[in-house]
Every structure is written in structure tokens, then in C-alpha cells.
Amino acid sequence: MSPRRKSRVVWSLAAIAIGLIFAGAGLWLIDRPDLWLWLITGTVFVLTGAVGLAIGDNAPQISWASIVGAELIVLYTLTPVVYLVSLSLKGGNADVNQGGFLPHDPGFTNYETVFEFSLFQHALFNSFGISIISTSISVVLATFAAYAVARLRFRGKKLVLSVALAIAMFPVVALVGPLFDMWRAIGIYDTWIGLIIPYLSFTLPMSIWVLSAFFREIPWEMEQAAEVDGATAWQAFRKVIVPLAAPGVFTAAIITFFFAWNDFVFGISLSSTERSIPVPASLAFFTGASQFDQPIAAIAAASVVVTIPIFVIVLLFQRKIVSGLTSGAVKG
Amino acid sequence: MGIRARRRVAAIAAVAGAAAGLAACGGESSGDTPTLNWYINPDVSNLEAYVTDEDGNQAPGGQAYLALKCSEESNGAYDITVRLLPNDASQQREQLVRRLAAEDESIDLMSLDPAFTAEFANAGFLQPIPKEQQTQLSEGMLDGAVEAATYDDNLVAVPLWSNTQILWFKKSVAEKAGLDMTKPVTWDQIIDAAEQTQTTVSVQAKRYEGYSVWINALISGAGGQILEDPQDGKDAKITIDTPEGKAAAEVVSKLGNSSAAPPALSNADEGGTVASFSAADGGFLVNWTYVYSDPNVAPFKDDLGWVRYPQTTDDDESRPPYGGINIGVSNYGKHTDAAYEAAACLTSAESQKTYAQSSGNQPARSAVYDDPEMKEAFPMSALWRESIDAAAPRPLTPYWSDISTALYSSWHPPSSVDPDTTPEESQQYIEDVLQGKALL
Amino acid sequence: MASTTTLEPTKAAPGGRRAKARSPESAENRLGWKLAGPAVAVMLLVTAWPMLRALYLSTFSYRLTDPDNREFVGISNYGVVLSDSLWWRAVGVAVFIMVVTVAVELVIGFAFAMVMNNILVARGLVRASILVPYGIITVVSAYAWLYAFQPTTGFVNQWLHLDPGTNLFDDFWGSIFVICLAEIWKTTPFVSLLLLAGLSQVPNDAIEAATVDGATWTQRLTKVILPSMRAAIMVAVLFRALDAYRIFDSPFIMTGFANGTAPPSGLVYNAMIQRVELGLGSAMSVLLFLSVLIIAFGLMKLFRVDLSQVRGD
Structure with missing residues (x-):
């Protein structure tokens, strides 16, 4: 048996084994209705293995190890998300209290609740507004700075990079106290601008890195070439450089948006009413419809709602995000 | 419903x-x-x-x-x-x-x-x-x-x-345990009764203000108080390291380490305790009076009983929160x-x-x-x-939030409370926090 | 792509505009600062200024709800913090979370990177799914894991047939376990993507040569693959370690810093925002900042690399 063939057989069998373990564990341990999850997972793995064995050597370029691995990755990344969706569909306190993964009495009441709740609507509006504004400003400032860093020689360039690096490592919580004190003194506590300013500071380092990495890859000779060909400097910049730089700017914008959308610390410390409260902070302070209600399912529904934009962005722009993340080696 | x-x-x-x-x-x-x-x-x-x-x-x-x-x-x-x-x-x-x-x-x-x-x-x-x-x-x-x-x-x-808290109970459980609810009951009695009937005693013991409410009621119920001279602010005299404080710690520790403790005891707030009381194995609950209007208890309202807050000791009358x-x-x-x-x-x-x-x-x-x-x-x-x-109110001091936080932090979770050491440690801790010598 | 070059520690400095040097150096200096200046100013505005204010406030005993008793206490707040076991415990908790999560994330992240490196079908799907935990709001991830492990309403206890009384959030180890789990779930994708970028740096002929020489899989891994991924691993460790040390959202949501799970950032929050004890809180802010610096420098020393070089400067 060739090593390639041997590895294919081994991994096909491994997939079948994983599948059987899932199905078996499900039958052995898990009550209805959650049992279905385990059976379906098991079936997917068994089928993978069966296809792997049946397909023979006809598709040698497909590594079965990686397919089983990919299935495990998807299982890993999506389980908690699917659980949130499932929790959000649970039909009432009784259903929630029953526990388990899948709802017994599915329905959309929690979504109705969440959307009837005006603080949450305000929070969505605030979060979109604040995130988009700070992303735009941050990307513009970062583009200038990154251009300087990537293309110019000037004294203090190292300083710019060091400041960016230091800010990226800065413990955000250490700032909220003094910022709260200052913001209340100058009267921008609980306002959009009060959140936009700190978001700017903390997204700039990432944007600068992502962008300067992109700018270094741009073949700037083309600009000169265009100028030689008679284009003005502005035309050369607009026609040649902008299209090349745009993907980088876009990537930086996405990663910046993620940061602003995700922020919690500034949100809970520097805002408090529907005037400026962002989504993550509003989630943390949900209460039930009355003092007797546990808001678990409603929080889950709200969580699903605020994850949808992330999902869409990730599906549409995954390639850009990955290249941005690894080029700048930053994190949002 | x-x-x-x-x-x-x-x-x-x-x-x-x-x-x-x-x-x-x-x-x-x-x-x-x-x-x-x-x-x-x-x-x-x-x-x-x-x-x-x-x-x-x-x-x-x-x-x-x-x-x-x-x-x-x-x-x-x-x-x-x-x-x-x-x-x-x-x-x-x-x-x-x-x-x-x-x-x-x-x-x-x-x-x-x-x-x-x-x-x-x-x-x-x-x-x-x-x-x-x-x-x-x-x-x-x-x-x-x-x-x-x-x-x-x-x-x-x-x-x-x-508002004040009273002891809510399921009549069927008290009956099964043979507990006479017409007379004042003690914490010992209800914990024993719950153990015996395999039911639970629900109390607010999450790491929050409600837990301090419980501790304050227990100490007061034994005839003590958390502090003297509340008007002195940060220089008030803390009096938890006392026989009364110890009596309170004994109750907390007993419930914390008992089978009568509901699963989420250390995480239970007012709503959570009503939930565990409403569960099939709920037996006793101390909670505010609004429990009577809580839809969760509506299904068993016929079985719902109430008496005065339990006593910390056999002799002293209870001091409800x-x-x-x-x-x-x-x-x-x-x-x-x-x-x-x-x-x-x-x-x-x-x-x-x-x-x-x-x-x-x-x-x-x-x-x-x-x-x-x-x-x-x-x-x-x-x-x-x-x-x-x-009722025994919580001390009327501007520093109550610090005292309370220091108190519930050092008594949390209930299962970790040791009647011999916890009162002394928490007293020292509260004093240090008030004087700016310790963190919260 | 860009990734392949920037992760090389020894990348040559880019040519830059100097190549065509139409203007004297001072003009380029000025332009450089004109372009980079606003960004630097904004970054410093929200960090340097509050930090200086924190330094100033940290010399007072000052509680916002008791303004009459504000008094100058010199550096005694620092003494209080540094001599308090709670502070050191918090540092210990953060370091524990840091070590555990980074170690686990490197292992899982490497496995994921290997898979993604080899996979030929459904690449986009796998990449998109791995970006979901990365992009999801940390608070949302914390809720998902918190609810999953709740004794009655969650599913994990039921699936594992644990005793109904089991509540992981009852004690320190249970709480810290779930906190680490959530953290690992959320940030492993970031690590795996960095490692994937590093993996594509590994020269294929070197691996083949090693295979021909009869090297075992382990030998290939430790002698060829990992050494050529050094830069990527280093960046991943540095960034994740600093992030993990600053952890705040997950313990805030899951335990409210109960059961001794408060990291230093939790203590700072409690003092500053909850107790409005600005003096002591400011001192802790300053110390938190210093401890992050120490860890950052320690890691950089450990890797013997100047980070700004890694950045491709």
C-alpha cells in the first residue's frame, strides 16, 4: 500500500470512528431532543469516511485528514453560536428552565421582546453610528500615518511605530477611571463623542500596521512610470495608487469596525443611557420584563441579533480579513 | 400564569x-x-x-x-x-x-x-x-x-x-418533616428539616448586596450588629468578630455545606432563589414579601406557607432584614x-x-x-x-457599600465560611478597606 | 501576500520616497510628521493625558462620594496595593489565564493551521467559520459559555450527566476553567491564522530533504517546521499573552469577579467605577500599566527580537 493510500484509508476509518463515537455517545448519554444533534454529527463523519473509502484513488489531491480536520474545526467554531441561536428560540421560562441544547417549544417570542425594547434599539443605533464614525476617522488618519511610515524617511518614524505598539499593548481598563473623571468634568460623559475618541486611539495602531504592511507591497514605481507617461502627480496617485491601496484600506476598516463593535469596557464605563450606550454594554445590563423574570433567552436573542452583522461581514470578506490580520499581525 | x-x-x-x-x-x-x-x-x-x-x-x-x-x-x-x-x-x-x-x-x-x-x-x-x-x-x-x-x-x-423578609415554605414539606411552623423556627431546624426531606433552603447568597442582607439579619438575630457608631464614617467600630458574628457564621456554614443548599446557592439572587424554591425539591425560602405576587409561586399557592424570619439562635427573637x-x-x-x-x-x-x-x-x-x-x-x-x-436595618453609614462589599466578599461562597476564622478575618478586612489599607 | 514578507524579522527597509529624493531631508521630515502627527496626537490624547492624571490622582485619598475627605497621601496608595495579597492574587490569576490559554491556543491553533494549510476544498467555508469566534463580541461569547454551563438551564451538565447539584461557577477552579475555555474558543482562530501565515513560510524543499534523509514526523516538526515559523509563533504569543493578561469582559460577565477570579483589570474596575475610590484606583491603574510593560519587555527579551523590526520597519 502506498503511503498516500494508506493515509487515506486511515483517515477515512478515523472519520467513521469519530462518527460512531458521536452517535454512540449520543444514544448512550443524551436525552431527546438533543440526541438529534449527536446523531447528525455522527452521520456526517461516517459519511465522510465512507466517501473516503469508496472514492478510491480517484481524487488523490484531496487529503482526508484535512477534511476530517475541517469538520472538527466547523464543529468547534459553531457549537456555541448554534447554542445561542437555539437558546434564543426557546419558547418561555419553562422551556429555558428545562435546560438542554435544543428548544422544546420553539418560537420567536424572545426576538419580539428584544425588538420591543427600546433601549436595545437605541443601543443598535448607537453601536452602528459610533463604530462607523470611529472607523472612518481612524482609517483616514491611519492611511496618512501608514503612508508616512511606509514611504517616507523622517526623524521620529520609530517613535510613531513605538507609540502605536505601546497603545496596542495598553491595558484599556487602566484608562476608564481617569477618562470617566475627565469626561464628566468636560461634559462628554454618556455621549457619542465620548466613546468615539477612545475608540479612535485604540483602533489606530491596528489600522496603521495593516495599512503600512499593504503600502509596502504596492509597486510605487508604477506611480513614477505613470508620471513619466505624462500623468500629473494627482492623476498618477488616483489612477494607479488608489486602486492598489483600496483593498488594504477596506481591510483595515473591517478590523477597526470589529474592535469598535466589540468594545465593552469603555461602553459600560463611559455611557449609561440610550443616548450613547453601545450594544455589548446594553447586553450586560438586561433585566427581565419584571423583577421575577430571568432574561436568559432574551439576552441570547439579543446576542444573536448583534452577531448577524459579524456573520455577514465574515462571509463576504473572509479573505480580506485573514490577509489583514496576518499582514499586520494585529488583533481586534 | x-x-x-x-x-x-x-x-x-x-x-x-x-x-x-x-x-x-x-x-x-x-x-x-x-x-x-x-x-x-x-x-x-x-x-x-x-x-x-x-x-x-x-x-x-x-x-x-x-x-x-x-x-x-x-x-x-x-x-x-x-x-x-x-x-x-x-x-x-x-x-x-x-x-x-x-x-x-x-x-x-x-x-x-x-x-x-x-x-x-x-x-x-x-x-x-x-x-x-x-x-x-x-x-x-x-x-x-x-x-x-x-x-x-x-x-x-x-x-x-x-420591606422585610419572611420565611416562605411549602406546607407539605414542613408537614413531612414534622416541623411545627406555628412556633418560631430556627435556621438549624429548617436546614435539618430540608435535609431530612431532601428539599432545599433557598437564600440569597450570590456575591452581592443581598448576601450582606442575610448576614446582617443573622448577626442582628443573635443580638449583635455589624458596626457601632455609623456616623463616624470610615472610623466606625466594626463588631463582627463577636459571639454573635460567630453564631451567624455557623448558620451560613451549615447551610453552605449541607445537602439542603440549592445547586446555585452561591449564585442565587432574589429571582434565582424563587426559582429554586419553585422547583420540585424546593422546601424553604427566605425572601422579601413580594414573593407572594411572583407568578412562579402561583402554581402551588395552596401549599405556600409563611412565618416570621427564622431565628439565629434558640433564644433570641429573629430580626428580619x-x-x-x-x-x-x-x-x-x-x-x-x-x-x-x-x-x-x-x-x-x-x-x-x-x-x-x-x-x-x-x-x-x-x-x-x-x-x-x-x-x-x-x-x-x-x-x-x-x-x-x-426588623434590623443595615447600618446607616455612608460607607455601607464598601462595608457590604468587603463583608460579602469575605463570606463568599457560603460553603467556605468557617465560624472560627471568618468573622475575625472579615472584621479585619472591613477595617482595612475603610482605612484605605486594603483593596476590594 | 503581504503576510509572507512582514513576518520575516530581517526584512530589508523599504526604499521609500528617498529613492527619488526630490526634496531636502527637512521637507520629508515635515511631510512625515504632517501625515503621521494627527494619528500620534489622537493616540496620545486618550492615553498619555489620562495616565498623567492617574499619576496625579494616585497620590490622594479621594473618594468621589466623600469629596470633603480628600487628602494628599503621597505614594502610600502604591504601598497599600503592592502589599495587598488581593493584588498579587489578581496578578497570579491573570498570569495563570495567560499561560494556560496561550499554551492551549498554540497547540489547537497549530492543528487548525495544519488543516487549513492542507485543505483543498471548502477553503472559504472553513476560513469564514474560523473567523466567527474571532469576530463575535466577547460579551456574547461569555454569555454563550456561561449559559451553556448553568446547572439547570444549560446543556453541558445534562450532556455529561453531572449531578444536578454541580455548579462550575461555585468555586475558583470551575469558574476559571470556563473563563479559560471561553477565552480559548474566542481567540484560537487568531492564533491559527497567524500560524497559517507562518506555515506558508516553511520551505517545502527543506521538508522534503528532511523526509529523504529519513527524518521522522516529529523530527521534521521540531527541526524544520517550527524553527521556520518562529516569527509567526512569536507574534502570536506576544499579542495573545498581553491580551490574556488584560482579560476583563469574560470574568465580568461570568462571575462578576467572584470566587477570586478577579484579574488586575477587575480590581481596577471595582475601585474606579464601582467604589469611585479614585485615589486607590488610579494607583492600581498605574501599576496595571507598569505590569503590562514588564510582561511585554520580558517577552521581547525572551524572544530576543526587536518588535518594531518584526513589523517590517
Whole structure:
């Protein structure tokens, strides 16, 4: 048996084994209705293995190890998300209290609740507004700075990079106290601008890195070439450089948006009413419809709602995000 | 259960409060009518003025209803909008402190836990009340309620309702355990009874204010107190390392390490304890009086019993916790005169009666207790009043939030409490925290 | 792509505009600062200024709700913090979370990177799914894991047939376990993507040569693959370690810093925002900042690499 063939057989069998373990564990341990999850997972793995064995050597370029691995990755990344969706569909306190993964009495009441709740609507509006504004400003400032860093020689360039690096490592919580004190003194506590300013500071380092990495890859000779060909400097910049730089700017914008959308610390410390409260902070302070209600399912529904934009962005722009993340080696 | 079904759709709300609620009913302030923002703690209906049952019948709700009613009665003098604070008392305080420290003009009235009233008054967050108005506002109020709203010999807030905890139990469980509930019971007895019947004793023992409420009641029940000379602020004398403190620790430790402890004991707040009490293996619960109005206990209301708060020791009478809500008027609001007028209306005898009937929260005015309708709606109202008279409030010190946090931190989780060491350690810790020598 | 070059520690400095040097150096200096200046100013505005204010406030005993008793206490706040076991415990908790999560994330992240490196079908799908945990709001992830492990309402206890009384959030180890789990779930994708970028740096002929020489899989891994991924691993460790040390959202949501799970950032929050104890809180802010600096420098020393070089400067 060739090593390639041997590895294919081994991994096909491994997939079948994983599948059987899932199905078996499900039958052995898990009550209805959650049992279905385990059976379906098991079936997917068994089928993978069966296809792997049946397909023979006809598709040698497909590594079965990686397919089983990919299935495990998807299982890993999506389980908690699917659980949130499932929790959000649970039909009432009784259903929630029953526990388990899948709802017994599915329905959309929690979504109705969440959307009837005006603080949450305000929070969505605030979060979109604040995130988009700070992303735009941050990307513009970062583009200038990154251009300087990537293309110019000037004294203090190292300083710019060091400041960016230091800010990226800065413990955000250490700032909220003094910022709260200052913001209340100058009267921008609980306002959009009060959140936009700190978001700017903390997204700039990432944007600068992502962008300067992109700018270094741009073949700037083309600009000169265009100028030689008679284009003005502005035309050369607009026609040649902008299209090349745009993907980088876009990537930086996405990663910046993620940061602003995700922020919690500034949100809970520097805002408090529907005037400026962002989504993550509003989630943390949900209460039930009355003092007797546990808001678990409603929080889950709200969580699903605020994850949808992330999902869409990730599906549409995954390639850009990955290249941005690894080029700048930053994190949002 | 009908009420509940409607409520779920009603409104979920959060800390900072939604602009929802009364805007629709009260009508946006037209012309000169000042809008007063009232920050309320969650109660029976949160932002909804009415609760609606399955058949579509409407009944008055909680504070939101009072706001609506008083706005109407004011004939345009003011228009109250309710905004909601978080569920637990510590977070309510945290929210208000932050906003008041920022001198936020959008707070006019606030529902304040008595435990934090002293701190707010000391910080200058509350608008001082003229002396004559103080007498007027406090007339007919229970002494305990007035005391809990007084700081530095001034009435600084107006009691809306007073509250106390009683022992709720399932009659079937007590019967099975052979426990005579007509006589005062001790913590030992109910824990033993629960162990014996394989049921649980639910107490608020999450790492939050409610846990300090329990500890304070236990220490007071043994005849002690958490501190002496509350007016000394950070130099008050802490008295937890005492035989009374030890007696309290014994109860906490016993329940914490008992099979009678519900699974989520160390994470249980008021709502969580009602949930574990309502579960099949629920046996006993100490909780505020509003439990009677909680839809979770409706299914077994026939089996629901209530007696006075359990005793810490065999000999001393119990000292139930004192709670409730005072209405404070912010120093930074724009309409303080209207706000005091509104506070007077919200806390009138009539308001308190309506509020008690809808929310199950006890009135702060003694006259309301004698009302026949009240007696009929709440068969245990005599016990309520007796409990309030016997209640031990938490110390009225501006530093209560620090003391409380240090206290519940060092006693948490209940299973880790050691009667021989915990009281001493927590006393030392509280003293250090007050003196700025230890972190929280 | 860009990734392949920037992760090389020894990348040559880019040519830059100097190549065509139409203007004297001072003009380029000015332009450089004109372009980079605003960004630097904004970054410093929200960090340097509050930090200086924190330094100033940290010399007072000052509680916002007791303004009359504000007094100058010199550096005694620092003494209080540094001599308090709670502070050191918090540092210990953060370091524990840091070590555990980074170690686990490197292992899982490497496995994921290997898979993604080899996979030929459904690449986009796998990449998109791995970006979901990365992009999801940390608070949402914390809620998902918190609810999953709740004794009655969650599913994990039921699936594992644990005793109904089991509540992981009852004690320190249970709480810290779930906190680490949530953290690992959320940030492993970031690590795996960095490692994937590093993996594509590994010269294929070197691996083949090693295979021909009869090297075992382990030998290939430790002698060829990992050494050529050094830069990527280093960046991943540095960034994740600093992030993990600053952890705040998950313990805030899951335990409210109960059961001794408060990291230093939790203590700072409690002092500053909850107790409005600005003096002591400011001192802790300063110390938190210093401890992050120490860890950052320690890691950089450990890797013997100047980070700004890694950035491709």
C-alpha cells in the first residue's frame, strides 16, 4: 500500500470512528431532543469516511485528514453560536428552565421582546453610528500615518511605530477611571463623542500596521512610470495608487469596525443611557420584563441579533480579513 | 400564569432605562409641563403601567402605574417618565453613583435602596428638604421607614414602601418533616428539616448586596450588629468578630455545606432563589414579601406557607432584614420643586395602597396596613407589620457599600465560611478597606 | 501576500520616497510628521493625558462620594496595593489565564493551521467559520459559555450527566476553567491564522530533504517546521499573552469577579467605577500599566527580537 493510500484509508476509518463515537455517545448519554444533534454529527463523519473509502484513488489531491480536520474545526467554531441561536428560540421560562441544547417549544417570542425594547434599539443605533464614525476617522488618519511610515524617511518614524505598539499593548481598563473623571468634568460623559475618541486611539495602531504592511507591497514605481507617461502627480496617485491601496484600506476598516463593535469596557464605563450606550454594554445590563423574570433567552436573542452583522461581514470578506490580520499581525 | 405570558412580550428593560413605557400613555410633555425622569428599580411591571392577564383584563402595575397616575393628577404640573435600573441593588447603586457623579441633569427622581441613602446624602447627590416639608412628608410613616431615610438628623428621601423578609415554605414539606411552623423556627431546624426531606433552603447568597442582607439579619438575630457608631464614617467600630458574628457564621456554614443548599446557592439572587424554591425539591425560602405576587409561586399557592424570619439562635427573637425603597430627589435635576411635589404624590397613602396591592411590596405608612382591602388581599399583612417593627436595618453609614462589599466578599461562597476564622478575618478586612489599607 | 514578507524579522527597509529624493531631508521630515502627527496626537490624547492624571490622582485619598475627605497621601496608595495579597492574587490569576490559554491556543491553533494549510476544498467555508469566534463580541461569547454551563438551564451538565447539584461557577477552579475555555474558543482562530501565515513560510524543499534523509514526523516538526515559523509563533504569543493578561469582559460577565477570579483589570474596575475610590484606583491603574510593560519587555527579551523590526520597519 502506498503511503498516500494508506493515509487515506486511515483517515477515512478515523472519520467513521469519530462518527460512531458521536452517535454512540449520543444514544448512550443524551436525552431527546438533543440526541438529534449527536446523531447528525455522527452521520456526517461516517459519511465522510465512507466517501473516503469508496472514492478510491480517484481524487488523490484531496487529503482526508484535512477534511476530517475541517469538520472538527466547523464543529468547534459553531457549537456555541448554534447554542445561542437555539437558546434564543426557546419558547418561555419553562422551556429555558428545562435546560438542554435544543428548544422544546420553539418560537420567536424572545426576538419580539428584544425588538420591543427600546433601549436595545437605541443601543443598535448607537453601536452602528459610533463604530462607523470611529472607523472612518481612524482609517483616514491611519492611511496618512501608514503612508508616512511606509514611504517616507523622517526623524521620529520609530517613535510613531513605538507609540502605536505601546497603545496596542495598553491595558484599556487602566484608562476608564481617569477618562470617566475627565469626561464628566468636560461634559462628554454618556455621549457619542465620548466613546468615539477612545475608540479612535485604540483602533489606530491596528489600522496603521495593516495599512503600512499593504503600502509596502504596492509597486510605487508604477506611480513614477505613470508620471513619466505624462500623468500629473494627482492623476498618477488616483489612477494607479488608489486602486492598489483600496483593498488594504477596506481591510483595515473591517478590523477597526470589529474592535469598535466589540468594545465593552469603555461602553459600560463611559455611557449609561440610550443616548450613547453601545450594544455589548446594553447586553450586560438586561433585566427581565419584571423583577421575577430571568432574561436568559432574551439576552441570547439579543446576542444573536448583534452577531448577524459579524456573520455577514465574515462571509463576504473572509479573505480580506485573514490577509489583514496576518499582514499586520494585529488583533481586534 | 396569564400575567406572565403577557409580560414576556411586554418589555425587557435595562439599566439605563428605556424611553418606552409611559411616553405613550402620559403624552409627551406639552408646553410648560416639565418631564421628570424617575429611575426605578425593577418591580412587578417594570416599564408597563398596567399588567394584563390572559383574558385581556388590565390591572395597575408597579411604579410605572404610580408615575402615570400622579402625572395625571398633577394637572400638568409635571409629567413623570419611568426609567429602569438593573435588577440587583449593587448595580442600581453603581449606575446612579456614576451618573450623579457626572452631575447628570436627566435624573430627577430615583428609587433608592435605604442601604445607600446615607451615602448619597453624604455625597451631596440628594436635594436637601426644608425642615417643615420633612415633617409633612414623614407624617404617618412607620418609624423604621423614616429612620432608614434619615441622615444627619434630616429626612433626605421619602419612603415609598418598606420591606422585610419572611420565611416562605411549602406546607407539605414542613408537614413531612414534622416541623411545627406555628412556633418560631430556627435556621438549624429548617436546614435539618430540608435535609431530612431532601428539599432545599433557598437564600440569597450570590456575591452581592443581598448576601450582606442575610448576614446582617443573622448577626442582628443573635443580638449583635455589624458596626457601632455609623456616623463616624470610615472610623466606625466594626463588631463582627463577636459571639454573635460567630453564631451567624455557623448558620451560613451549615447551610453552605449541607445537602439542603440549592445547586446555585452561591449564585442565587432574589429571582434565582424563587426559582429554586419553585422547583420540585424546593422546601424553604427566605425572601422579601413580594414573593407572594411572583407568578412562579402561583402554581402551588395552596401549599405556600409563611412565618416570621427564622431565628439565629434558640433564644433570641429573629430580626428580619429591612428593605424597601426611598424616593430621592436629585440635586442636579432641573425641576426640583416639581420633583418634590411628585415624590409626595407617589408616596401618598393611596399610592402606597395601590402599589402594595399590585406589587406585594409593603406600605411605609401605618394607616395603609389597617385598610380592610389590604388585609383581604394579603392574609399575612399582620405578620408583615410585626416583622417590620422587629426588623434590623443595615447600618446607616455612608460607607455601607464598601462595608457590604468587603463583608460579602469575605463570606463568599457560603460553603467556605468557617465560624472560627471568618468573622475575625472579615472584621479585619472591613477595617482595612475603610482605612484605605486594603483593596476590594 | 503581504503576510509572507512582514513576518520575516530581517526584512530589508523599504526604499521609500528617498529613492527619488526630490526634496531636502527637512521637507520629508515635515511631510512625515504632517501625515503621521494627527494619528500620534489622537493616540496620545486618550492615553498619555489620562495616565498623567492617574499619576496625579494616585497620590490622594479621594473618594468621589466623600469629596470633603480628600487628602494628599503621597505614594502610600502604591504601598497599600503592592502589599495587598488581593493584588498579587489578581496578578497570579491573570498570569495563570495567560499561560494556560496561550499554551492551549498554540497547540489547537497549530492543528487548525495544519488543516487549513492542507485543505483543498471548502477553503472559504472553513476560513469564514474560523473567523466567527474571532469576530463575535466577547460579551456574547461569555454569555454563550456561561449559559451553556448553568446547572439547570444549560446543556453541558445534562450532556455529561453531572449531578444536578454541580455548579462550575461555585468555586475558583470551575469558574476559571470556563473563563479559560471561553477565552480559548474566542481567540484560537487568531492564533491559527497567524500560524497559517507562518506555515506558508516553511520551505517545502527543506521538508522534503528532511523526509529523504529519513527524518521522522516529529523530527521534521521540531527541526524544520517550527524553527521556520518562529516569527509567526512569536507574534502570536506576544499579542495573545498581553491580551490574556488584560482579560476583563469574560470574568465580568461570568462571575462578576467572584470566587477570586478577579484579574488586575477587575480590581481596577471595582475601585474606579464601582467604589469611585479614585485615589486607590488610579494607583492600581498605574501599576496595571507598569505590569503590562514588564510582561511585554520580558517577552521581547525572551524572544530576543526587536518588535518594531518584526513589523517590517
